[in-house]
Amino acid sequence: MPALTPAEPPSFAQALHLVKLRTATERYMSTFPALSYDYAPNQPLSIARSYGGHAFAQAVWAASQGISTSNPDLHAHEANGYWTQAGFANRPFIYEATTLSLTRSFALCQVTARQPTTPSEECPFPESDADKELGPVAFVLTCSFKRREQGVGYGLKFDAEKYGDILRNDLERHPRHVYLRGPNGAGLIRLADFPSIDVRTPDLRGFNAGKKGTSHRRLHVYRASSGRLDLHPNILAALHAYVSDRAGLDVLRHAFGVDEFGVSGSLNHKIVFHVSPEEMEINDKAWFVQEMSSSRGGEGRGLIESRIWSPSGTLVATTVQDALFRRTQAKLA
Numbered sequence: 001m002p003a004l005t006p007a008e009p010p011s012f013a014q015a016l017h018l019v020k021l022r023t024a025t026e027r028y029m030s031t032f033p034a035l036s037y038d039y040a041p042n043q044p045l046s047i048a049r050s051y052g053g054h055a056f057a058q059a060v061w062a063a064s065q066g067i068s069t070s071n072p073d074l075h076a077h078e079a080n081g082y083w084t085q086a087g088f089a090n091r092p093f094i095y096e097a098t099t100l101s102l103t104r105s106f107a108l109c110q111v112t113a114r115q116p117t118t119p120s121e122e123c124p125f126p127e128s129d130a131d132k133e134l135g136p137v138a139f140v141l142t143c144s145f146k147r148r149e150q151g152v153g154y155g156l157k158f159d160a161e162k163y164g165d166i167l168r169n170d171l172e173r174h175p176r177h178v179y180l181r182g183p184n185g186a187g188l189i190r191l192a193d194f195p196s197i198d199v200r201t202p203d204l205r206g207f208n209a210g211k212k213g214t215s216h217r218r219l220h221v222y223r224a225s226s227g228r229l230d231l232h233p234n235i236l237a238a239l240h241a242y243v244s245d246r247a248g249l250d251v252l253r254h255a256f257g258v259d260e261f262g263v264s265g266s267l268n269h270k271i272v273f274h275v276s277p278e279e280m281e282i283n284d285k286a287w288f289v290q291e292m293s294s295s296r297g298g299e300g301r302g303l304i305e306s307r308i309w310s311p312s313g314t315l316v317a318t319t320v321q322d323a324l325f326r327r328t329q330a331k332l333a
Contacts, residue, residue, distance in 0.1 A: 002044040003090075003123040005033055009041055012196035012239055013231060016058050018065070018095070021130050026097040028062045031124040036089035039192040045090035045123060051192070052266050053245030055093055055113050056081045057238040059141040062095035063109040064234035067102070067145050074107050074145035075277055076237035080270040085138035090119040092129050093138075105147040113139040145234075148276050155274070158289060158309035163219070166202050171221050171287050174200035197243060198225045198284070212257045218292040220246060224284045233277030240280060240308060241271050244290060244319045252302035252325045255294040263326040267301070271319045279316055286311030300326050 010032050018028040033039075034050035060079050067074055087093065093113045101108040116132035160167045176198065177191070193199075199222040208216050222243055231239065249264050273280070282288065292306040302325040308317040 003119075003121055005039065005041055005043055005045060005123060007042040009193070010195050012194075012229065012242075013235065015054070015195040016061050016235060016238060016242075018058070018062055019127055020065070021094075021127070026066050026099075027130070028065065028095045028097070029125065029127065029130045030058060030092045030095075033089050033123060033125075034058075034087060034093070035192045035194070037192065039089065045119060047088070047090055047119075050087040050089040051245070052083060052087070052269070053242045055083075055087050055139045056141070056245055056269055057242035058093060059095060059111040059113055059139060060143055060238040060241055061235050062097050063111045063141065063143040064145065064232075066097060066099060067107050067109060068232070068234060071102070071104075071107065071145070073147050074105075075148065075233045076273055077106075077144045077146035078270070078272045079141060079143040079241060080268065081139060081141040082268045083139055083266050085136055086265075087113075087138050088115060088119070091116045092120060092125040094130055094134060100142075107145040109143050109145070111141040111143065112137050113141075155315050156307075158291070158307075158313040158315070160289075160313070163202075163204070163207060166204065166207065166219075167221070167289070171200060171202075174202045174221065176200055191247060194222075194243065194246075196225050196229060197239070197282075198223050199243060199246065201247075208254070213255050213297070214293065214295055216251070216254045216293065218247070218251050218254070220290040220292070221287045222282075222290070223287045224282045226284055228281070228283040236277055236280050236282070237273055239282065240273075240288070240317055243288075244271055244306060244308065244317070245269060245321070246290075248292065248304040248306075248321050249323055249325070251292050251294050251304050252297060252323060255297055255302060256325065256327075258327055260327070263324065265324050267322045267324055269319065269321040271317055273317050275310075275314065275316045279310060279314065288316075297325065300324060 034054035036048040
């Protein structure tokens with residue numbers, strides 16, 4: 001009988017849970033499967049490609065493990081990830097963290113992620129999966145950590161008024177379930193629900209009418225699914241990194257003005273956190289907003305930029321993502 005996903009959806013802390021492996025180096029293994037487009041509770045582990053934001057966020061958490069133990073006042077400051085292979089949802093990620101630099105006020109860490117060459121036979125994944133033959137490096141992350149400082153500041157404030165009534169009324173009316181065209185235009189796929197996070201996608205068709213390229217916008221609004229999420233400051237940063245990768249390629253589809261994805265996939269993703277962890281805390285009462293656009297596309301690639309705004313309109317994080325984007329080639333008659 002194939003291994004099944006958990007019958008109950010895992011919490012965000014469970015989804016990113018890591019087991020420290022008994023090795024001389026700093027190695028960690030994920031225990032729950034990453035999301036995939038066809039993820040469903042109590043079903044066989046998916047053979048599909050995993051959600052890229054999972055490895056991105058979990059690598060941030062892995063990078064922080066050793067740092068947090070020796071320097072608890074250092075919090076995630078910036079993370080830059082590179083996908084070198086597709087990830088699979090039916091096997092764990094094995095992360096190896098290396099501290100490159102460490103001072104009282106700043107640290108820099110590198111994380112590589114690999115996966116076993118064969119699917120897991122159990123879920124949650126057993127620690128013995130880490131002893132299997134591993135494939136090539138699938139993901140690489142550099143992550144910096146910084147001590148909080150006091151001082152003068154400045155910054156943009158979110159202009160919700162430019163979207164008219166879209167963000168003015170009850171945000172719960174926006175759809176939770178979003179469907180996108182499948183790879184190479186094959187049908188529709190539903191974006192899987194995120195663990196512990198309620199993500200909605202406001203309908204911007206009216207706002208975007210006649211706008212292509214750099215003028216097109218996409219919004220996500222998100223909050224905790226229930227109550228306040230009591231998370232370690234660095235896993236809280238990882239949560240916002242996790243959400244930030246959602247549907248970025250769809251931004252490029254609209255920016256290029258095409259109906260199908262063709263050949264596409266993230267090359268790298270960078271997030272910079274501008275505020276202290278207290279200003280990134282998430283609950284089920286107030287919504288964060290991710291505002292996405294593209295400033296450049298060409299040469300088989302497209303740039304996806306986003307700003308993440310707090311419920312009070314403060315800019316809490318900025319992301320920059322470069323992605324492969326090639327149109328589907330017409331078949332010869």
